[in-house]
Amino acid sequence: MDKPTRSLPQPTPETQHFWEGTQAEQLLLQRCTDCAHTYFPPRPFCPSCSSRSVEVYAASGRATLASYVINQRPHPAFDGPYAIALVDLEEGPRMMTNIVECEQTPEALQLDMPLEVRFEQVSEDIKLPLFAPAGADK
Amino acid sequence: MTGVAVVGAAETTELGKIPHLSQQQLHADAALNAMADAGLTAKDIDGIATAGERPTDLAYYLGITPTWVDGTSVGGCSFMLHVRHAVAAIASGQCTTVLITHGESGRSGVGRGGFPRAPASLAGQFEMPFGPTGPPTMFTLPVLRYMKDYGMTHEQLAMVAVVQREWASMNPRASFQNEISVDDVLNSKMIAYPFHLLECCLVTDGGGALILTKADRAADFPQPPVHILGTGESVETPIVSQMEDLTSSRAFKVAGAFAMRDAGITHADVDHLMVYDAFAHLPIYGLEDLGFCKKGEAADFIWEQNTAPGGSLPMNTNGGGLSYMHSGMYGMYALQESVRQIRGTAPAQVVDANVSLCLGVGGMFGASGCIVFGKEPK
Numbered sequence: 001m002d003k004p005t006r007s008l009p010q011p012t013p014e015t016q017h018f019w020e021g022t023q024a025e026q027l028l029l030q031r032c033t034d035c036a037h038t039y040f041p042p043r044p045f046c047p048s049c050s051s052r053s054v055e056v057y058a059a060s061g062r063a064t065l066a067s068y069v070i071n072q073r074p075h076p077a078f079d080g081p082y083a084i085a086l087v088d089l090e091e092g093p094r095m096m097t098n099i100v101e102c103e104q105t106p107e108a109l110q111l112d113m114p115l116e117v118r119f120e121q122v123s124e125d126i127k128l129p130l131f132a133p134a135g136a137d138k
Numbered sequence: 139m140t141g142v143a144v145v146g147a148a149e150t151t152e153l154g155k156i157p158h159l160s161q162q163q164l165h166a167d168a169a170l171n172a173m174a175d176a177g178l179t180a181k182d183i184d185g186i187a188t189a190g191e192r193p194t195d196l197a198y199y200l201g202i203t204p205t206w207v208d209g210t211s212v213g214g215c216s217f218m219l220h221v222r223h224a225v226a227a228i229a230s231g232q233c234t235t236v237l238i239t240h241g242e243s244g245r246s247g248v249g250r251g252g253f254p255r256a257p258a259s260l261a262g263q264f265e266m267p268f269g270p271t272g273p274p275t276m277f278t279l280p281v282l283r284y285m286k287d288y289g290m291t292h293e294q295l296a297m298v299a300v301v302q303r304e305w306a307s308m309n310p311r312a313s314f315q316n317e318i319s320v321d322d323v324l325n326s327k328m329i330a331y332p333f334h335l336l337e338c339c340l341v342t343d344g345g346g347a348l349i350l351t352k353a354d355r356a357a358d359f360p361q362p363p364v365h366i367l368g369t370g371e372s373v374e375t376p377i378v379s380q381m382e383d384l385t386s387s388r389a390f391k392v393a394g395a396f397a398m399r400d401a402g403i404t405h406a407d408v409d410h411l412m413v414y415d416a417f418a419h420l421p422i423y424g425l426e427d428l429g430f431c432k433k434g435e436a437a438d439f440i441w442e443q444n445t446a447p448g449g450s451l452p453m454n455t456n457g458g459g460l461s462y463m464h465s466g467m468y469g470m471y472a473l474q475e476s477v478r479q480i481r482g483t484a485p486a487q488v489v490d491a492n493v494s495l496c497l498g499v500g501g502m503f504g505a506s507g508c509i510v511f512g513k514e515p516k
Binding site: 006007008009010011012015019040041066067068069070071072073075077078081082084085086094095096097098106111112122126128 | 255256257258260262263264265266267268269270271274275276278279280281282283286327328329330331332333377379380384
């Protein structure tokens with residue numbers, strides 16, 4: 001599915017750990033050690049209570065499908081219509097992603113279906129976190 | 139009430155496809171029309187606000203020497219925020235007469251910058267790698283969640299476009315004026331499931347401008363004043379994936395509630411409503427987040443023709459971004475229609491339009507501004 005034509009993320013000092021995490025096939029989240037709030041995207045402070053006391057931890061990689069659109073317009077990195085999806089991680093945060101190992105149709109993409117993370121190498125330095133239906137063959 | 143009124147308002151002479159004017163000249167064309175509407179020249183203006191172009195560029199280009207400048211740029215509702223900031227500036231004496239301009243060569247792209255998303259930005263890192271190709275694939279993302287949680291059907295989403303086309307059919311300046319059916323909408327080209335072409339806004343060229351001053355000066359101007367009764371603004375997130383609730387806009391709620399409280403009005407006082415409609419789900423979110431409908435009931439409210447011509451709450455009476463025009467930053471056109479309705483000069487004029495509420499959105503549910511206009515200062 002993936003060709004080297006996706007728009008690539010450029011990590012910043014605040015997000016470097018997240019992208020190093022995906023390279024190591026870990027989905028890293030942050031959690032406030034004062035108020036226990038888990039959040040995403042990465043930043044070195046808690047957006048709920050403003051504490052700078054935060055820790056990084058590995059998420060389970062389990063999620064459910066929150067919403068999506070199926071883009072009909074061509075994109076050089078995708079073959080035919082493709083879903084741009086929002087998934088709710090088991091730990092709470094929501095993120096944008098693509099759904100792989102699954103037909104890109106409304107029938108196959110059922111909201112709230114269980115998903116699990118996959119990591120897809122899109123450049124030398126970057127693996128993107130994508131999601132597949134839970135239980136699908138790796 | 140704020141003590142400030144709109145005394146000049148106009149759109150560009152042309153709307154739609156204007157390849158012979160640069161984006162900056164679209165601003166200027168609208169500004170000159172608004173100055174003519176108010177009987178003023180640039181020498182009478184001492185405050186300027188704009189988005190899309192820099193206020194420095196416009197002040198110089200138009201020959202304005204401002205004592206107050208606002209370049210707030212939060213997307214298509216920036217002009218609502220400019221109105222709000224201008225009210226405060228005029229009330230506090232920082233300036234007396236504010237010009238707010240919009241111009242956008244959205245279709246022809248003449249003299250227009252792009253909207254780059256830096257690869258190191260939050261959007262560049264956490265959204266763009268997954269293949270969004272512009273607003274039709276981002277602004278639309280929350281709606282399947284809304285449809286599942288509240289039982290909205292594809293037919294109900296399509297009805298938003300059908301009703302707005304009814305309004306546009308009464309407006310000679312609307313880009314699309316032929317009436318359409320739910321089937322027409324559902325049979326139009328799929329853009330990004332579940333959104334069909336007719337559920338997505340137009341892409342056109344145009345502009346608009348407003349002139350504000352103290353309401354107690356309003357008798358000096360040729361047009362009847364349109365009083366600004368209340369204002370609100372907020373922002374939520376630069377990336378749609380992170381909106382707190384996929385079925386509601388926090389910024390709509392904050393801006394709308396503040397503006398209504400500021401104006402001292404209830405829902406029953408609102409005769410006319412504008413809700414920025416870049417896509418068909420926005421009026422549904424707006425009706426609920428403003429409190430005109432209970433959660434999950436706005437689609438039925440629209441289906442039952444309450445916002446259509448002759449309905450209890452006329453909404454998007456110019457035809458909206460879906461049928462009137464949408465240059466990219468549509469908020470100015472929503473404001474213009476509110477002003478026309480209060481003046482009594484709209485092509486599809488609402489009877490007894492004494493209070494108009496105008497809700498804007500910026501980015502993809504990223505920001506909001508809300509203005510309440512009235513015929514009387516209240």
